[in-house]
Amino acid sequence: MLTTFQGLLSILRKLRSNPDRELRLLLLGLDNAGKTTLLKSLASEDITQVTPTQGFNIKSVQSEGFKLNVWDIGGAKKIRPYWRNYFENTDVLIYVVDSADIKRLDETGRELAELLMEDKLRNVPLLVYANKQDLAQAVTAAEIAEGLGLHNIKDRDWQIQSCIATEGKGVKDGLEWACKSIKKK
Amino acid sequence: MKLLKFLLRYFPPGIALEYQQGGNIKTKMIDLLDLTANTDVKALAESIKAAEPIITDGVTEQLVETLQKLQSKVCDGNFKRYYKYKTLQTHLLPLTNIAFDKLGKRCLTGSYDRTCKVWDIDSGTELLTLEGHKNVVYAVSFNNPKADKIMTGSFDKTANIWCSQTGHCLLNMWGHDAEVVVVQFSPTQNRVATASMDATAKIFHLGSGQELGTLKGHTAEVIALRYNNDGNEVITGAFDGTISVWDTRTMQRTSVLTGHYEEISNCHYNFDCSLIASSSMDKTAKVWDARMNSCLATIRGHEDEVLDLSFDNKGKKLATASSDATVRVWDLSANFEQIAVMSGHREEVSKVCFSPNGHQLLTSSMDRTARLWSLETGCCVQTLNGHTDDVFSCAFSYTGDTIVTASKDNTCMIWR
Numbered sequence: 001m002l003t004t005f006q007g008l009l010s011i012l013r014k015l016r017s018n019p020d021r022e023l024r025l026l027l028l029g030l031d032n033a034g035k036t037t038l039l040k041s042l043a044s045e046d047i048t049q050v051t052p053t054q055g056f057n058i059k060s061v062q063s064e065g066f067k068l069n070v071w072d073i074g075g076a077k078k079i080r081p082y083w084r085n086y087f088e089n090t091d092v093l094i095y096v097v098d099s100a101d102i103k104r105l106d107e108t109g110r111e112l113a114e115l116l117m118e119d120k121l122r123n124v125p126l127l128v129y130a131n132k133q134d135l136a137q138a139v140t141a142a143e144i145a146e147g148l149g150l151h152n153i154k155d156r157d158w159q160i161q162s163c164i165a166t167e168g169k170g171v172k173d174g175l176e177w178a179c180k181s182i183k184k185k
Numbered sequence: 186m187k188l189l190k191f192l193l194r195y196f197p198p199g200i201a202l203e204y205q206q207g208g209n210i211k212t213k214m215i216d217l218l219d220l221t222a223n224t225d226v227k228a229l230a231e232s233i234k235a236a237e238p239i240i241t242d243g244v245t246e247q248l249v250e251t252l253q254k255l256q257s258k259v260c261d262g263n264f265k266r267y268y269k270y271k272t273l274q275t276h277l278l279p280l281t282n283i284a285f286d287k288l289g290k291r292c293l294t295g296s297y298d299r300t301c302k303v304w305d306i307d308s309g310t311e312l313l314t315l316e317g318h319k320n321v322v323y324a325v326s327f328n329n330p331k332a333d334k335i336m337t338g339s340f341d342k343t344a345n346i347w348c349s350q351t352g353h354c355l356l357n358m359w360g361h362d363a364e365v366v367v368v369q370f371s372p373t374q375n376r377v378a379t380a381s382m383d384a385t386a387k388i389f390h391l392g393s394g395q396e397l398g399t400l401k402g403h404t405a406e407v408i409a410l411r412y413n414n415d416g417n418e419v420i421t422g423a424f425d426g427t428i429s430v431w432d433t434r435t436m437q438r439t440s441v442l443t444g445h446y447e448e449i450s451n452c453h454y455n456f457d458c459s460l461i462a463s464s465s466m467d468k469t470a471k472v473w474d475a476r477m478n479s480c481l482a483t484i485r486g487h488e489d490e491v492l493d494l495s496f497d498n499k500g501k502k503l504a505t506a507s508s509d510a511t512v513r514v515w516d517l518s519a520n521f522e523q524i525a526v527m528s529g530h531r532e533e534v535s536k537v538c539f540s541p542n543g544h545q546l547l548t549s550s551m552d553r554t555a556r557l558w559s560l561e562t563g564c565c566v567q568t569l570n571g572h573t574d575d576v577f578s579c580a581f582s583y584t585g586d587t588i589v590t591a592s593k594d595n596t597c598m599i600w601r
Contacts, residue, residue, distance in 0.1 A: 007535040069404045
């Protein structure tokens with residue numbers, strides 16, 4: 001190391017333990033969709049005490065040789081205008097839908113449609129989690145996909161994944177798809 | 186209220202009014218960032234007097250004299266030539282970082298030999314060797330302006346506080362899981378901050394060495410950290426490509442500045458902490474509004490990684506240094522336009538800083554030289570030759586009359 005010494009910054013760069021390729025995943029969706037629960041379930045953390053997110057949470061998880069930095073941004077209506085601050089450099093957009101909240105399916109569809117129009121999110125693969133499949137009134141992932149009009153998306157990879165964030169069911173499967181879609185690129 | 190005296194601050198220019206109110210002695214700072222050689226000092230004195238009723242007719246003349254003194258010191262556009270004054274044969278193993286005390290009388294060198302040395306600039310002699318770290322000493326700092334303490338950060342994952350007179354180790358601060366690469370004293374409080382390759386920064390109490398909080402949130406190594414003026418906020422730059430803003434009272438992250446595509450190489454506040462600037466391996470620098478946390482401009486022009494950046498003392502210009510062997514200067518008051526490209530270095534430029542009066546730039550490069558540049562013309566006005574290997578660091582003393590350069594040849598040179 002001493003012989004190849006250059007600037008001070010290069011010392012620090014060499015100190016880095018060969019980092020895995022890093023991906024930036026952006027987790028969005030309406031309030032109470034279960035984004036933070038999903039994030040905590042990814043990181044195998046306790047999910048009994050999840051409160052509405054005022055700002056944002058970030059967690060790193062390893063998957064398929066990638067280091068996934070997952071950014072969970074609060075979904076309350078008054079926070080949504082700030083979503084755009086987080087668009088830059090996103091590798092995968094993850095959109096979480098509360099499958100049991102049928103009343104707001106229209107609203108969540110509108111928000112998603114707006115996201116897909118964003119220039120900074122152009123061509124970014126989309127993963128939709130149809131969450132809360134354990135609730136009695138939940139509709140299936142296929143119905144959510146229909147409701148959101150996912151079949152009309154032509155400009156990017158997309159996938160819908162049913163899941164139960166509180167039990168961790170289906171969460172990993174979605175992430176594996178996300179990693180694969182990046183590898184394909 | 187009774188006015189006691191005028192105090193001068195040279196860089197950036199300003200005067201302070203020291204006055205008595207009740208039984209207390211207080212000071213009020215007046216910034217004079219626009220002071221130039223052409224400023225009409227009498228008119229300036231009148232306008233200050235109009236705004237500050239405490240200044241009576243009796244002291245107006247004294248105020249004018251004070252301002253003239255400030256003007257002659259700060260606005261001296263004459264170019265000073267520097268001569269090699271001393272060569273410090275510092276350490277047997279490579280050097281890391283260097284730092285000055287405020288008066289420019291002493292400097293610090295960190296090294297791979299696991300020590301930090303304190304040097305007397307006038308005599309070029311070694312005053313102290315600070316031994317105790319179990320690995321490379323990377324970061325070094327004085328608690329300026331007092332400079333009675335020294336802080337070191339080491340690859341042994343700890344930071345030490347030392348008495349700058351006796352060399353005694355006063356505190357050992359531990360808790361990081363990886364190398365400590367930045368150390369900073371709080372400007373106002375009895376606290377210090379450290380940043381580490383473990384992706385966190387920490388705040389410690391300077392009296393007890395107790396850890397007060399961990400700034401957790403970056404997803405990669407934290408390699409830059411700055412306090413703001415009141416000490417209640419720090420910014421951190423990391424290899425994850427983001428800058429984070431933290432409230433040091435709650436230890437919570439208040440914002441993340443995202444937008445760079447690659448690792449951050451450095452970040453700074455400007456003089457009044459209204460702006461934040463960041464440089465990145467993505468070949469750009471960015472300027473951010475420190476209150477709104479929004480990106481004001483992305484500075485493009487360099488053809489390779491931006492390795493360092495620096496605000497001038499007045500916070501109106503920004504200089505960036507790059508692997509493309511150039512240094513560029515940008516105007517922060519007019520649309521972030523490029524004012525000058527300094528080319529001449531034959532290899533990457535590792536560091537850049539403004540002279541305290543803002544008339545010159547100092548750069549250090551892998552081409553074994555340090556150079557001084559005129560901001561007016563963009564031309565190289567002096568090449569500091571002498572090092573026999575890469576020059577990786579350079580600094581001005583507070584008054585600008587001394588320069589120190591550090592090289593891979595394991596020497597430091599003092600220029601006056």
